[in-house]
Amino acid sequence: MSAKRKSAAPSLDKALALRLLKDMLRIRRMEEKCAELYGEGEIRGFLHLYIGEEACATGAVHALDAEDNVVATYREHGHALLRGVPMKAIMAEMFGKVSGCSRGRGGSMHLFDATRRFYGGNAIVAGGLPLAAGLALADKMQGIKRVSVCFFGEGAMAEGAFHEAMNLAALWQLPVLFCCENNLYAMGTALARSESQVDLCVKAASYDMATFRADGMDVGEVFAATAKAAQQVRDGGAPVFLELQTYRFRAHSMFDPELYRDKAEVEKWKERGPIHSLSARLKAARQLTEKQFLALDAEVGVEVDEAVAFAAAADREPVSALLEDVYSPPGAGA
Amino acid sequence: MFEFKLPSLGADMEEGKLLEWLVRPGDSVGKGQVVAVVDTSKAAVDVEIWHKGTVHALLVRPGERIPVGTVLATLLEPGEMAPAAPQAQKPAASTARKRISPAARRRAEALGVDSVALIGTGADGAVTLADVERAAAAGPAAAPAVPAGQARRPVPAADRQAETRRAIGAAMSRSKREIPHYYLLETIPLAHAQQWLAEVNKGRPIAARMLLAVLQIKAVARAVKKYPEMNGYFRDDGFEPVDAAHVGVAISLRQGGLIAPAVHDAERKPLEQLMRELADLVKRTRAGSLRSSELTDATITLTNLGEQGVEAVVGVIHPPQVALVGFGLAAPRPWVEDGELCVMPTVTASLAADHRVSDGHRGALFLAELRELLQQPQDL
């Protein structure tokens, strides 16, 4: 019943560790470029950056099967990228171009890729949880062995939809992995100000559901915990709750006055930055040199530059297509 | 299925405004039947159809301004069945009821204006409050003369004048640009004609009296039968003589400008009939209710400015016609007959003719023929 917590990260296979490092860098560098482009006006609307939290998506996604379903939030750039949505398609989406993964209709908060079973960025807090339960229901009813993974923030746990979805999934024994990225602030509201019970695993356990907790700043620990939790869902066909404790280094969206937290607190968490931590550990274990790290970073930089060039050169959808994709095209069957 | 297109109701017409449909889908139409009323720049014209059939769909709504050649309606050939799926055209139902805004309808009732008779200036040709108020201000006679154009234009009559002037200008420019005119004059003694008219008109009320103008029409019609190169049309492929003599008679309009509607088959009609037709034509021209064929069919034009007191009129041919005959004032003038000076009623006839079709020699013979015909009015 009680949350299990690994005392230490398992020693990672070197090849996997380097893959995880590179993927965290891909998310980081892509998002830093997005912030820059936002300043230049190329990207508009809301832009919720994942900087600081990369270990969560990276560790978790690497622990999933390619066939698993993923439902995410409006802070989903990293999840989309690691599930295989090309960086070019993500960047083009941010630019509002027709070659974006949602044809420029969705933007930052609404990345989708049906072929990769990535069911999108949802900007309604907790909106994705019932959806994940439904995806799992469909798999169960059709006899498909698959895990539906739902990412959400701890703020969602105050919403009615969280409780209703948790209850349904447990009641009907649906194969859902509820993956809570607890970054301690629901926009500007600290966990203690929004939850009567700040031990989120205790809260989840009240639905008679297995719970796991991992350090969301440690990609190895996230990977191991997710692999274990997902395996349990796969084997048992019942939902599992996983809390990843993490921290967002930047504002909720692009800008906020950050009146709700101390600068010192932010700095303290930054010391535990997931990229820095992993690369330091690998260097200490003599598995990575600074030169190799820089080479890796440069490789990622090329991918980002190519994605930006692609997005900048991509076409805008003609206004004549405005009313498309409201309904299915005529004659399309269900 | 065949199409009924907006005919050109004159060389100067490029577009028209459909005022009214006189048929509805399902109606049978006969050859020559008037099916629609179209406002040209000059007048409201009854448009006839020349093909028998059944109206299938009306494609243009009253109030719409359309270029010449626009398909106004589709018709079924006699015996043809309507296609199973109705064509996705503009709903014909809209033609069933004239568009009058609710406010305009009510104001028209209050002011005693016949709103149905008005030409609408609102969207889709709807009659608006302003149309009704303008009509009421102008009085009942002026009501139908409200022109096409925009709602905010303050003096609609001026619009039509400008439009008429523009249209005449375009046609006459074309004539002077394209037709190599030559001109001939001939003084015609009228002693016999006037004598004959005095006898014929003896005891008749003024309104029923035979006019010299009628003799002139008939004489021109007879003369062209002998000189067919004065009668017909010059088109792209050259001269097309016409067998019948449809004499266009220039009639000035009250608001300025002129129209020359045709008196059909003038060479075959007795003078009394011509007399009636001329009176009717003048009346209808000024009321703005001519038929399309009257506007388009003239094979030669006759203009008479005698009433205005001019000696002679040397005219400009109305394309695509090839000749125009002008008459000046008929009045007693010094005259030499048999070597002696006397007083004789005379008129100066002129011929403006197209050098691409005829020469001065033939023109002179034509005028001589005209003179001779007018010497035997009893035979006309």
Add this chain to the structure above:
Amino acid sequence: MKMSYREAMRAALHEALERDPRVFLMGEDVGRYGGTYAVSRGFLEEFGPERIRDTPLSELGFVGAGVGAALGGMRPIVEVMTVNFSLLALDQIVNSAALLRHMSGGQLSVPLVVRMATGAGRQLAAQHSHSLENWYAHIPGIRVLAPATIGDARGMLRPALADPDPVVIFEHAQLYNLEAELPDDWRCDIARAAIRRAGAQVSVFAWAGCLSKALQAADELAAEGVDVEVVDLRVLRPLDAETIAASVRKTHRAVVVDECWKSGSLAAEVVARIVEDCFYELDAPVARVCSEEVPIPYARHLEEAALPQVSKIVAAVRSVLNV
């Protein structure tokens, strides 16, 4: 005095909190964060956490709590971040706040004010950009307001709080930075529409974020000699049918501008009223300028194409005048 819409709204809230101890503000991030649109910045320090209550992300819960607090004698002002999120609270607004007076045979009163941001124009995509004022305006038992001017932002809250029944206030998110002179007498009613510009040839009805577009269109048309009257509906429920009809009786033509989608829109209701009340005054069909029937897209050019714009209003006015 020149001030922004945000400052006007803030001044109104401040005054309300000062005047009546029963008044309190609650919603997501109204306190420590300073309000999503920074309307309540500094209030937490001034009035304390009891009266400036940050809520968890639980719209149904805290709006419902607002209904209960109003029943219990308080005067809650509940802020919902956007109209899209208010759908999570719709049940409490529609099934409780609007109905309690009637269901209880007049025994209960719900003096609740719900404020929410609405509208598009900032490339926030489909889940943050919609205008659903018409959904609320459909419900008997609530009053729906849409302040579109600095004066109304300053003046509408006081009578809304004085209203014994629930009032929903829509603040178009694009208006917060609008700056204008606060009229000396900003006190206003929450019953009547307002003529923002008198004109003779056509009445343009608009509200919220579309009012400024309508006024701009009227300016452009004035330069061509077209005399447009612009009516700000202000109160979306109950509709001021009298002012609407009086304007149409004067101009005989109407264009209704609405950021909602055309089908089932508030614009549809306004047109219906016009046809019911002044059919015989109409000199042209009534025209509507609404959002295209598509969720609001992210891409800027598509978002612009989807929304009512000045050029579309100008074109609609021209069409009804046939100029």
